[in-house]
Amino acid sequence: MATLTIKDISKSFGNTTVLQNIDLDLADGEFLVLVGPSGCGKSTLMNIVAGLEEPSTGSLHLDKRDITREAPDTRDIAMVFQSYALYPNMTVAENIAFPLEMRKVPVAQRKAAVDEVASLLQIGHLLQRKPRQLSGGQRQRVAIGRALARRPSLFLFDEPLSNLDAKLRVDMRAELKKLHMATGVTTIYVTHDQVEAMTLGTRIAVLKDGRIQQLATPMELYERPANTFVAEFIGSPAINWSESEVGSDGQIYLGQDSSGLFLPDLAGRRVRIGIRPEDMVVSEAGTLQATVTLVEPTGAESYVLVNSVMGECTLRMAGAASYAPGDALRMAVATHKIHLFDAQSGERLN
Amino acid sequence: MKNRWLPALTLTPSLVLVGACVYGFIAFTIYLSFTTSTLMPQFELAEEIPYHRLFRLSTFALSAKNLGVFSVLYIGLSLLLGMVMAILIDQKIRGETAFRSIFLYPMALSFIVTGTAWKWILDPSIGFERTVHLMGFPDFVFDWIKDGDMAIYCVVIAAVWQTSGFVMALFLAGLRGVDTEVMNAARVDGAKGWNMYWRIVIPQLGPSFISSFVILAHMAIKSYDLVIALTGGGPGRATWLPSVFVYQYTFTRNEMALGAASAVLMLIAVSIVVIPYVRSELRQKAQS
Amino acid sequence: MNRSSTDLLQRVLLYVVLGFLALVFLLPIYVMVVNSFKPLEEIRGGNLISLPLSATIEPWLQAWSKAQIGVQPIGLRPYFMNSFLMVIPAVLFSTLIGSLNGYVLTQFKMRGATLMFGALLFSVFIPFQIVLIPMAKLLGMLGLAGTVKGLILVHTVYGIGFGTLFFRNFYTAFPHELVKSARMDGAGFFVLYWRLLLPNSLPIIVVNVIWQFTNIWNDFLFGASFSDFSSYPLTVALNNLVSSSTGVKEYNVHFAGAFIAALPTLAVYVVSGKYFVRGLMAGSVKG
Numbered sequence: 048m049a050t051l052t053i054k055d056i057s058k059s060f061g062n063t064t065v066l067q068n069i070d071l072d073l074a075d076g077e078f079l080v081l082v083g084p085s086g087c088g089k090s091t092l093m094n095i096v097a098g099l100e101e102p103s104t105g106s107l108h109l110d111k112r113d114i115t116r117e118a119p120d121t122r123d124i125a126m127v128f129q130s131y132a133l134y135p136n137m138t139v140a141e142n143i144a145f146p147l148e149m150r151k152v153p154v155a156q157r158k159a160a161v162d163e164v165a166s167l168l169q170i171g172h173l174l175q176r177k178p179r180q181l182s183g184g185q186r187q188r189v190a191i192g193r194a195l196a197r198r199p200s201l202f203l204f205d206e207p208l209s210n211l212d213a214k215l216r217v218d219m220r221a222e223l224k225k226l227h228m229a230t231g232v233t234t235i236y237v238t239h240d241q242v243e244a245m246t247l248g249t250r251i252a253v254l255k256d257g258r259i260q261q262l263a264t265p266m267e268l269y270e271r272p273a274n275t276f277v278a279e280f281i282g283s284p285a286i287n288w289s290e291s292e293v294g295s296d297g298q299i300y301l302g303q304d305s306s307g308l309f310l311p312d313l314a315g316r317r318v319r320i321g322i323r324p325e326d327m328v329v330s331e332a333g334t335l336q337a338t339v340t341l342v343e344p345t346g347a348e349s350y351v352l353v354n355s356v357m358g359e360c361t362l363r364m365a366g367a368a369s370y371a372p373g374d375a376l377r378m379a380v381a382t383h384k385i386h387l388f389d390a391q392s393g394e395r396l397n
Numbered sequence: 398m399k400n401r402w403l404p405a406l407t408l409t410p411s412l413v414l415v416g417a418c419v420y421g422f423i424a425f426t427i428y429l430s431f432t433t434s435t436l437m438p439q440f441e442l443a444e445e446i447p448y449h450r451l452f453r454l455s456t457f458a459l460s461a462k463n464l465g466v467f468s469v470l471y472i473g474l475s476l477l478l479g480m481v482m483a484i485l486i487d488q489k490i491r492g493e494t495a496f497r498s499i500f501l502y503p504m505a506l507s508f509i510v511t512g513t514a515w516k517w518i519l520d521p522s523i524g525f526e527r528t529v530h531l532m533g534f535p536d537f538v539f540d541w542i543k544d545g546d547m548a549i550y551c552v553v554i555a556a557v558w559q560t561s562g563f564v565m566a567l568f569l570a571g572l573r574g575v576d577t578e579v580m581n582a583a584r585v586d587g588a589k590g591w592n593m594y595w596r597i598v599i600p601q602l603g604p605s606f607i608s609s610f611v612i613l614a615h616m617a618i619k620s621y622d623l624v625i626a627l628t629g630g631g632p633g634r635a636t637w638l639p640s641v642f643v644y645q646y647t648f649t650r651n652e653m654a655l656g657a658a659s660a661v662l663m664l665i666a667v668s669i670v671v672i673p674y675v676r677s678e679l680r681q682k683a684q685s
Numbered sequence: 686m687n688r689s690s691t692d693l694l695q696r697v698l699l700y701v702v703l704g705f706l707a708l709v710f711l712l713p714i715y716v717m718v719v720n721s722f723k724p725l726e727e728i729r730g731g732n733l734i735s736l737p738l739s740a741t742i743e744p745w746l747q748a749w750s751k752a753q754i755g756v757q758p759i760g761l762r763p764y765f766m767n768s769f770l771m772v773i774p775a776v777l778f779s780t781l782i783g784s785l786n787g788y789v790l791t792q793f794k795m796r797g798a799t800l801m802f803g804a805l806l807f808s809v810f811i812p813f814q815i816v817l818i819p820m821a822k823l824l825g826m827l828g829l830a831g832t833v834k835g836l837i838l839v840h841t842v843y844g845i846g847f848g849t850l851f852f853r854n855f856y857t858a859f860p861h862e863l864v865k866s867a868r869m870d871g872a873g874f875f876v877l878y879w880r881l882l883l884p885n886s887l888p889i890i891v892v893n894v895i896w897q898f899t900n901i902w903n904d905f906l907f908g909a910s911f912s913d914f915s916s917y918p919l920t921v922a923l924n925n926l927v928s929s930s931t932g933v934k935e936y937n938v939h940f941a942g943a944f945i946a947a948l949p950t951l952a953v954y955v956v957s958g959k960y961f962v963r964g965l966m967a968g969s970v971k972g
Binding site for chain 2: 699702703706709710713714716717720729732733734786789790792793795801802805806808811812814815816817819820822823843846849874899903904905906910920923924927928936939940942944947951953954955961962965966
């Protein structure tokens with residue numbers, strides 16, 4: 048259990064800057080998710096926190112202790128890798144005990160720790176096997192067990208579910224969340240999957256091009272994205288976009304009708320309007336006209352692609368949609384559900 | 398249709414040539430090793446099996462003993478030195494390509510060239526011993542190459558020099574094949590320096606060890622050129638190996654049956670080492 | 686922390702050890718070159734590692750064209766030529782045969798393909814002493830005893846194993862889709878080989894050429910067994926030069942001669958670098 052303070056961390060390799068001015072404060076027991084597209088710097092940040100790489104500038108404090116230049120093994124941090132990184136020449140029991148062995152923990156205590164972890168993760172029957180004899184899911188549990196056995200102050204997970212198949216991924220997600228609730232260890236979790244981020248994190252940091260785009264709770268990210276990138280990245284199906292201009296009267300129009308948004312100070316500014324699929328509602332009283340191009344049923348919901356004055360949009364509705372391509376319908380949007388961004392900078396305006 | 402036979406037809410010359418010139422000849426020589434052949438091949442089977450005579454010969458016993466001493470030292474030192482060099486080079490050093498080239502170039506040389514160079518370096522009258530004398534240490538002695546008991550170690554020195562670069566190349570490839578994430582995990586778990594190599598990296602080098610061992614062992618058994626160039630088999634017969642024995646007894650002493658017998662024994666020794674290796678290679682390739 | 690000062694010490698030690706090893710490895714070649722330029726008295730009077738005081742190229746001239754090795758004092762030159770005449774055809778044949786074998790073994794279903802490949806592969810490992818007598822008989826019967834042509838035959842036959850190994854492993858990794866699509870386009874047996882596989886085999890051809898060239902050039906056993914004084918390859922001639930027990934030992938000439946013998950394969954090594962290493966590794970490393 049510990050607090051982690053990441054202050055002004057930057058990392059450059061020669062002329063390429065991979066991380067810029069990263070500031071993060073983790074409370075004790077928090078589950079922070081780092082999410083972002085490939086190349087956004089999340090893995091580099093993880094490696095810096097773990098001590099596998101050194102930052103170009105900035106500092107790291109674990110429970111008020113400066114660990115910026117410390118070797119990986121003295122930081123009291125455990126890491127679970129994407130490929131699990133199990134030692135192929137050792138049995139599962141030896142793998143789990145290895146970090147304890149490196150710390151010269153006596154044999155009896157090591158065995159007790161291994162057994163405890165094995166029962167928690169239900170891998171007791173695998174203790175004498177070698178990694179190559181295990182399935183993907185089993186290997187992942189062993190990797191988690193190896194990290195748990197050390198009782199570290201901080202857990203780092205580097206895309207641990209990426210190599211699992213879809214169903215196993217969903218099951219393991221829930222298991223990880225339960226594990227965190229049981230152990231309460233401060234955790235940083237890296238993923239490129241926004242669904243994982245939303246379901247697992249107490250807070251989420253969205254990264255792009257080495258910068259934090261937004262740091263907030265999952266719902267905040269969803270309901271009030273700070274810029275167009277976050278709005279697009281979080282939410283599936285993705286948010287619907289349209290370009291417009293703030294009228295001379297400060298009004299913003301969706302097609303012919305006013306959106307209800309009024310920004311007199313920004314007259315003439317080009318803006319991007321974002322509306323989430325579930326916020327575009329089919330209604331007879333709606334002012335937006337649209338023609339259906341495609342219907343995608345997924346069972347519990349349907350996604351309906353339409354062409355409208357806003358361009359191509361996706362609507363989300365419950366159950367089976369009784370539309371066919373070519374049908375005309377009318378949509379309405381609640382004003383407070385509209386996300387408004389500056390067209391150039393992408394920053395949120397409302 | 399002619400096309401169906403074409404593949405087999407294409408392969409036939411090679412199969413015939415290798416079948417005859419390798420396996421057929423082996424059979425021929427095996428047969429000869431039971432005959433009365435002396436100067437020329439005879440096809441009459443000998444009363445006393447030549448192998449019995451062979452095992453009574455002190456020259457053969459000496460050759461076999463030399464092979465034992467030589468193999469153990471040659472293989473052991475080459476493996477050790479090769480692995481050490483690979484680990485050193487793996488440390489992200491500058492000029493890695495240069496160092497690798499320097500350690501590996503002896504493999505491009507003929508054993509005759511190597512033998513010639515080392516012959517004079519190890520010679521007491523103009524080589525190492527003399528150089529140290531001239532540097533001011535007149536009592537220094539290094540005349541192994543002239544000493545019947547020690548000459549075989551000179552062959553070891555030259556042979557290790559020639560092939561440890563090859564072992565290094567094999568181990569380096571093995572080292573670089575170790576998953577970086579596994580090494581990162583070990584760093585986080587607290588493995589450092591020697592521990593890292595001993596517990597994590599080296600245990601994964603099994604395949605490199607096996608490949609190196611097989612190649613080195615078969616080269617040791619076949620060693621001939623180096624001995625001839627370095628010591629000529631001498632002083633006297635002190636550095637005779639079974640390969641030298643075969644040549645001497647077949648062509649110089651006109652005891653072809655004995656020569657054939659010892660060649661067959663060499664083949665058996667090589668087979669013991671190589672056949673399991675070839676079989677596992679084939680099984681592996683067949684799977685991929 | 687003292688992490689950086691112990692690290693620095695370790696790095697320095699690392700380079701010292703590597704430097705020392707490099708010197709040891711370079712010593713023989715250095716000795717060879719340096720002493721090949723010294724007059725004989727200097728070698729006998731001085732030590733092996735000092736640079737020449739009165740450098741001379743006479744030992745080189747001796748080695749190349751004046752030393753008596755066989756019947757006449759014509760130096761190593763004719764034997765250098767013998768080696769070339771022997772190596773070039775042998776390498777060509779072995780590449781051709783090896784590539785055809787590799788092609789057939791990988792692109793066609795054949796019963797016993799693995800066994801045949803195994804037999805060819807094993808032939809590489811045998812101690813060649815065991816084929817000396819029957820091969821000598823065969824060469825005698827063919828009228829090729831003691832000739833360069835005979836050596837070409839010998840090296841070609843015993844090079845089939847390695848050649849097949851290289852090409853077979855290479856063609857195993859050749860994209861199946863390309864071959865299938867060429868077949869569907871109507872490519873027949875030789876067209877597939879000549880127009881599709883062979884043109885795309887340059888890396889392995891280079892590896893095979895380098896490997897066979899080095900092995901055949903450096904061979905001694907077959908040369909000593911199957912040649913006579915007119916057809917000695919260079920290695921045999923060099924050994925004769927160096928091992929003569931009569932007369933004055935002209936160390937400088939020996940060194941010059943050894944270097945001449947080493948030059949072609951060293952040059953190939955320096956130029957080909959990674960291809961040389963690939964040849965060493967092919968078939969050696971598992972997986």
